[in-house]
Amino acid sequence: MLEIKCPHCGKRSQNEFAYGGDATIKRPKLGEEVSTKDWDDFVYFRDNPRGKHQEFWHHVSGCRQWFKALRDTATHEIFNTAKLEEDL
Amino acid sequence: MQKYSVFSLIKNAFSDHQNWDLAWKDPQPKKEYDVIIIGGGGHGLATAYYLAKEHNITNVAVIEKGWIGGGNVGRNTTILRSNYMFDANAHFYELGMKLWENLSQELNYNVMYSPRGIINLAHTDGQLNAYARRGNSMRLNGIDAILLNREEVRKMIPFADFSETCRFPIVGGLMQPRGGTARHDAVAWGYARQADAMGVDIIQNCEVTGFDVENGKISGVRTSRGDIKAKKVGLCVAGSTTLLADKLNMRLPIEAHVLQACVSEPVKPLLHNVVTFGAGHFYCSQSDKGEMVMGGDLDGYNSYAQRGNLPMIQHVLSGGLAVFPNFSRLKMLRSWGGIMDMSMDGTPIIDKTHIDGVYLNCGWCYGGFKATPCSGFVFAHTIAKNEPHELNEPFNLERFHTGNILDEKGVGPKPWIG
Numbered sequence: 001m002l003e004i005k006c007p008h009c010g011k012r013s014q015n016e017f018a019y020g021g022d023a024t025i026k027r028p029k030l031g032e033e034v035s036t037k038d039w040d041d042f043v044y045f046r047d048n049p050r051g052k053h054q055e056f057w058h059h060v061s062g063c064r065q066w067f068k069a070l071r072d073t074a075t076h077e078i079f080n081t082a083k084l085e086e087d088l
Numbered sequence: 089m090q091k092y093s094v095f096s097l098i099k100n101a102f103s104d105h106q107n108w109d110l111a112w113k114d115p116q117p118k119k120e121y122d123v124i125i126i127g128g129g130g131h132g133l134a135t136a137y138y139l140a141k142e143h144n145i146t147n148v149a150v151i152e153k154g155w156i157g158g159g160n161v162g163r164n165t166t167i168l169r170s171n172y173m174f175d176a177n178a179h180f181y182e183l184g185m186k187l188w189e190n191l192s193q194e195l196n197y198n199v200m201y202s203p204r205g206i207i208n209l210a211h212t213d214g215q216l217n218a219y220a221r222r223g224n225s226m227r228l229n230g231i232d233a234i235l236l237n238r239e240e241v242r243k244m245i246p247f248a249d250f251s252e253t254c255r256f257p258i259v260g261g262l263m264q265p266r267g268g269t270a271r272h273d274a275v276a277w278g279y280a281r282q283a284d285a286m287g288v289d290i291i292q293n294c295e296v297t298g299f300d301v302e303n304g305k306i307s308g309v310r311t312s313r314g315d316i317k318a319k320k321v322g323l324c325v326a327g328s329t330t331l332l333a334d335k336l337n338m339r340l341p342i343e344a345h346v347l348q349a350c351v352s353e354p355v356k357p358l359l360h361n362v363v364t365f366g367a368g369h370f371y372c373s374q375s376d377k378g379e380m381v382m383g384g385d386l387d388g389y390n391s392y393a394q395r396g397n398l399p400m401i402q403h404v405l406s407g408g409l410a411v412f413p414n415f416s417r418l419k420m421l422r423s424w425g426g427i428m429d430m431s432m433d434g435t436p437i438i439d440k441t442h443i444d445g446v447y448l449n450c451g452w453c454y455g456g457f458k459a460t461p462c463s464g465f466v467f468a469h470t471i472a473k474n475e476p477h478e479l480n481e482p483f484n485l486e487r488f489h490t491g492n493i494l495d496e497k498g499v500g501p502k503p504w505i506g
């Protein structure tokens with residue numbers, strides 16, 4: 001069982017959360033010309049590291065806020081969590 | 089190579105079974121090979137076998153960092169099927185089914201292919217309509233499919249919850265009678281033994297740590313047991329694909345996720361088919377030893393841990409109890425996990441790469457065991473001819489840029505939801 005620290009509510013069991021994937025990928029800016037390759041990279045391609053991974057989580061059965069976590073994909077250690085507008 | 093038969097069994101009984109040949113040798117790596125296959129899982133071993141058998145390329149090494157069969161090929165729940173709707177998938181996996189049917193004879197090794205039928209349960213009229221459509225597509229592609237009504241399903245699994253008031257009443261199902269199971273270890277060992285007999289070197293405890301690329305062309309691999317030259321290199325490393333692709337500067341549409349499975353204590357024969365209860369994220373078959381072999385969803389977040397977490401086991405088993413309430417008193421024997429190479433459209437990638445002589449086989453998600461024979465067959469073709477077989481042409485890497493995505497399930501690029 002993971003224990004995840006929601007930046008708003010504190011430590012809770014993993015059962016309260018939903019996963020949102022890689023938090024480093026950035027949507028190409030709205031209204032600007034975007035190449036097909038940049039768009040495809042955003043939609044489909046991932047770094048997929050073994051080790052530290054920045055990711056989104058959703059405290060879906062709690063405050064319902066999205067936030068970011070820095071977690072090790074091999075050990076599952078969670079180093080840090082942060083609000084969306086904060087840096088990890 | 090010694091042929092396995094009832095006669096060789098009797099003959100060896102006289103010497104207390106002490107004189108059987110080793111099933112495969114343990115050679116030192118040579119300085120150079122025509123083809124190096126990285127990864128001694130099902131796909132790597134099958135590829136080496138078909139390179140030797142179909143293309144007469146025998147100066148081949150399979151390089152495995154652990155022991156053969158220690159990866160996903162030894163961790164899966166062994167379901168075989170070709171019940172796909174998209175033509176590209178249907179034709180590819182149907183070649184697999186055809187190869188499974190004759191594999192024990194071909195390999196002279198009992199892979200225990202058991203066409204016991206796979207049943208996908210339906211719980212609403214809408215779902216049954218969707219299954220009818222899928223079944224029709226399958227039949228148009230020459231694949232067996234039967235639409236079952238509630239009573240027909242009840243005859244096959246009378247102990248399932250058929251009450252009117254349950255959350256997901258069973259209204260019918262889609263069945264592929266030729267679908268079933270096979271013995272996973274035997275598949276790895278059978279391919280290894282035959283490949284070895286044709287001259288392939290199977291090198292275990294040897295990790296590939298890097299590549300030598302000159303002017304855009306591969307010249308060899310670096311390993312924990314020294315550098316080895318190669319004219320061609322094929323990657324068959326399943327969940328470790330990104331880790332090696334990184335060393336080739338390839339960013340892939342792949343994420344690593346852990347999938348768990350578990351087995352119960354053995355009980356007398358009860359469940360004769362493979363049953364999937366998608367609504368409850370649960371599927372099950374009974375092994376020949378009598379264990380219930382059960383699985384369900386990914387743990388749900390990127391993972392290279394090769395073992396899972398208990399909340400998902402609990403989730404999967406509570407789904408299981410909803411459909412099979414009589415499983416509630418089964419004791420669990422063990423659970424385990426494997427790292428899935430989840431592709432962003434749920435379909436594999438079998439292709440050449442931007443590096444001359446490097447070939448890629450990955451993206452198997454949770455369904456790569458059934459593809460072991462057909463993947464090896466078309467990957468060997470791709471490597472030998474330096475161009476894809478017609479069956480793996482749709483599984484190219486370019487599709488993520490050309491828009492020819494093969495998202496059979498229609499989930500989109502979020503593998504943890506699938």
Ligand SMILES: Cc1cc2nc3c(=O)[nH]c(=O)nc-3n(C[C@H](O)[C@H](O)[C@H](O)COP(=O)(O)OP(=O)(O)OC[C@H]3O[C@@H](n4cnc5c(N)ncnc54)[C@H](O)[C@@H]3O)c2cc1C
Nearest residue numbers: 127129130131153159160161164165167296426456457458
């Ligand atoms: C719990 C579970 C249930 C599953 N159920 C099913 C099912 O019912 N039906 C189905 O069709 N599929 C199923 N699958 C999926 C299937 O097991 C895989 O898709 C398939 O086995 C992957 O191909 P493989 O056998 O070649 O992989 P593997 O056996 O994982 O082979 C890859 C090999 O590469 C080696 N390797 C990695 N990195 C290196 C390196 N740097 N150097 C050398 N060697 C390296 C690894 O050690 C490993 O042995 C399941 C998987 C799991 C985990």
Ligand SMILES: [Zn+2]
Nearest residue numbers: 006009059063
């Ligand atoms: Zn919260």
